[in-house]
Amino acid sequence: xxxSNAGVTPVIKVSQVDEESLAQSLAPIAPIDLCLALxxxxxxxxxxQFSAADDVIVLGCDSVLDVDxxxxxxxxxxxxxxxxxxxxxxxxxxxxxxxxxxxxxxxxELGDVASSEVFHATPSAIEIEAYIATGExxxxxxxxxxxxxxxxxxxxxxxxxxxxxxxxxxxxxxLLQQFSVxxxxxxxxxxxxxxxxx
Numbered sequence: 001x002x003x004s005n006a007g008v009t010p011v012i013k014v015s016q017v018d019e020e021s022l023a024q025s026l027a028p029i030a031p032i033d034l035c036l037a038l039x040x041x042x043x044x045x046x047x048x049q050f051s052a053a054d055d056v057i058v059l060g061c062d063s064v065l066d067v068d069x070x071x072x073x074x075x076x077x078x079x080x081x082x083x084x085x086x087x088x089x090x091x092x093x094x095x096x097x098x099x100x101x102x103x104x105x106x107x108x109e110l111g112d113v114a115s116s117e118v119f120h121a122t123p124s125a126i127e128i129e130a131y132i133a134t135g136e137x138x139x140x141x142x143x144x145x146x147x148x149x150x151x152x153x154x155x156x157x158x159x160x161x162x163x164x165x166x167x168x169x170x171x172x173x174x175l176l177q178q179f180s181v182x183x184x185x186x187x188x189x190x191x192x193x194x195x196x197x198x
Contacts, residue, residue, distance in 0.1 A: 002162055006169055007187035013049065015042040015060065019073070031064050031071035032096050032113050038062035039098030040111060050104040057179055058102045061167045065118075065142030066094040075143040078132050084143040085131075090122040095142060095164045101175050110178060114168035116159030120144070123153050 003010045019038055023029075026037055043060025050056055064071040067087065075081035095118050100111035123131070137143040137150060144150040146157070146164045154164075162169045173183040 002165055002167055002169060009188050010059075011056075013046045015045040017041045017045050019062070023071075023073070029071075030069065031066035031094075032115070034071050035062045035064045035096045035098035036100065036111055036113050037098070039100040040109075043100040043102050043109070043111075047102040047104055047109075052105050052107075054104055056104065057176070057181065058104070059167075059172070060100045060102075061097055063095060063097040063141035063166065066096050066115075071096075072143070073141055074139050076138060078138065081132050081137045081143045082128060085120075085123070085128045085137070088120040088144075090120065092117050092119045093142065094118070097163050097166070097168060099167060099171055099175060101179065103179055108179060110175065112171060112175060114160055114163040114171045116157050116161070116163045118142075118144075118146075118157055118164060119155045121153045121155050127153070 017038070022038060022041055023034060026034060029037070039060045039062040041060070042062060043058050046060065047058045050058065064073055066072075072084060072093075075084055094115050096113055096115050098111060098113050100109065102109040131137060131149060131153070134149055136145060136148060140150075144154065146154055146161065157164060160168045160170055163171070176183060176186075
């Protein structure tokens with residue numbers, strides 16, 4: 001959605017990386033290093049599907065919530081989400097997203113991490129239970145969203161908002177420059193008859 005709204009039409013390919021097992025094998029590791037390692041693993045897994053003849057750039061991303069130097073991924077259960085929200089109520093954490101890009105035609109690959117400080121509100125127990133009951137916080141990094149039902153419980157952000165949603169558009173634009181790709185060249189251009197072309 002982020003890329004589409006920014007004028008870029010991506011091809012989505014889901015990696016087969018077992019994130020939980022990889023994270024356990026890397027422990028102990030700082031959250032900023034963990035999200036970059038997971039993004040790299042995902043990108044490399046998907047990049048194997050392409051050859052040097054393919055004119056593509058593969059982007060892998062992974063986000064974690066960094067609270068006091070501890071990485072928190074998707075809660076996965078209502079109990080874990082409830083504990084996360086109790087822990088974060090009235091305080092801040094850093095949403096860190098690793099970005100890893102690979103160009104199969106050249107073998108070039110590089111990455112970086114975007115960090116945004118997220119300030120949580122102090123929702124009531126009723127609000128927390130109602131939010132958990134939606135299922136939304138169970139499957140998102142940090143147990144919250146900015147652009148959906150969790151948005152009203154996020155008071156402010158220091159940093160890039162798109163990073164909190166899932167990938168940093170400003171960082172991606174800068175990384176693509178190192179592949180000699182200009183962001184605006186990726187925009188879907190309108191035709192005279194109102195349709196679009198890649």
